Amino acid sequence: MSKRVLVTGAAGFLGSHLCDRFIKEGHSVIAMDNLITGDLRNIEHLFKLPQFEFYHHDVTKFIHIPGQLDYIMHFASPASPIDYLKIPIQTLKVGAMGTHNCLGLAKAKGARILVASTSEVYGDPLVHPQTEEYWGNVNPVGPRGVYDEAKRYMESITMAYNSFHGVETRIVRIFNTYGPRMRLNDGRALPAFIGQALRGEDMTVFGDGSQTRSFCYVDDLVEGIYRLLLSDYKLPVNIGNPNEISLKDFAEEILALTGDKVKIAYKPLPVDDPKQRKPDISKAKSILNWEPKVSRSEGLKITYDYFKSLPEEEWKKQPKEFVSNK
Structure with missing residues (x-):
């Protein structure tokens, strides 16, 4: 059955590939991006489709989407060191306020939300490979702290919305990914x-x-994310290539x-x-029947x-x- 899906950060590397996947699965996609690091060229091939629409919007501001919404994929965030060292405040705001707004929208619409966390929540790890139970070794006041702590906060508020408001939530911890549409x-x-x-x-x-x-190829990552969205598992799951x-x-x-x-x-x-x-992907294998190909x-x-x-x-x-x- 066709679903209506909001993808934030849709003009970015991963967001654009997710738009492609949901369109391929027969769903309607609302793409949202403020284009601070995204590029419309990544999704311009979708603009002609009736089941695709684009909102030029910053998710740190109130999000209004008319009508039904089934899934929210929150992928809005600077993800590269050059970006988050250059725009540290925006990086923190999209992880905190942006996630808060997306979760509020999910609650209002009765939608399931998947948030994009990262292997950076593990910091400079003292455990190898990294399992989802490892709490990390992060410097909150170092230059990378704006990204690491934004994602750690994202996970915390997502779990709070799940336990307190009953919102259906999923958390993916993404390890290094590559493929077409990355920025040089x-x-x-x-x-x-x-x-x-x-x-x-x-x-x-x-x-x-x-x-x-x-390094995990983007098609493999998207497959893992898609399976996690459709699963019943609410705790974080590593998706990456070991x-x-x-x-x-x-x-x-x-x-x-x-x-x-x-x-x-x-x-x-x-x-x-x-x-x-290096991700430990035991959970992805057992829960999602997923591993990179x-x-x-x-x-x-x-x-x-x-x-x-x-x-x-x-x-x-x-x-x-x-x-x-x-």
Whole structure:
């Protein structure tokens, strides 16, 4: 049966792929974005569809949606270090006030809401791999605290609305994800490495490159999120790829893919940059019958081809440095 779905942050990387998925499933989608980091090009192919509508709106302000609403997917938030270090107040507000407004809308409409949390709630983890029961090692007053604590607050107020108001809630903790529609200048490792390779620049690795990340292709992530939405599980669930790799090895994989002869340039490790990232996905496997299917080599090829297909002036104008190997 067709549902009516609100996707916040719809013009962003993940939000746009979620819009595609719900349209594919035969649902009606209301896309909402204030375009502070989103790009309308990510969803312009949907504007011609009668079951798609777009609201240019900031979710930190009161949200009014006329009519029935079945699901809310709250994905509005800056998600890259470059963004949340540049707009820290907006990052905190969308995690706090924006989530509050979305939860209030879910309560008013009797809608189920899924909120996008992150592996950053674990901070620089002292437990490896990270399970959902781990409470994290986060510096609330460090430069990354505006993002980490916004997401931790998001989880708390979501659970409060579930227990106090009886709102149907779901929480996904997203680990590093990649794929088409990422921004080359968003400060994350994969687009930064590819952007530097395309420009013939040395690849920037912070620290000695031994810190690890686990990269999940976007189609796999969206499948996990969709299954979580339709499940009966209200506590946080890790969705990510447990195939862990050091950033030094990852940079070398990108070099092999692009065929570039540039070098890896090492720079000091930023404050509170996590040394390890690897999801324990036991819950996703048992509750959702989900695990990633797309290999890193396959996903990287698709993503590289996407970036390479962009107009040359687009990747040439990107900043030459980034701030973290998130």
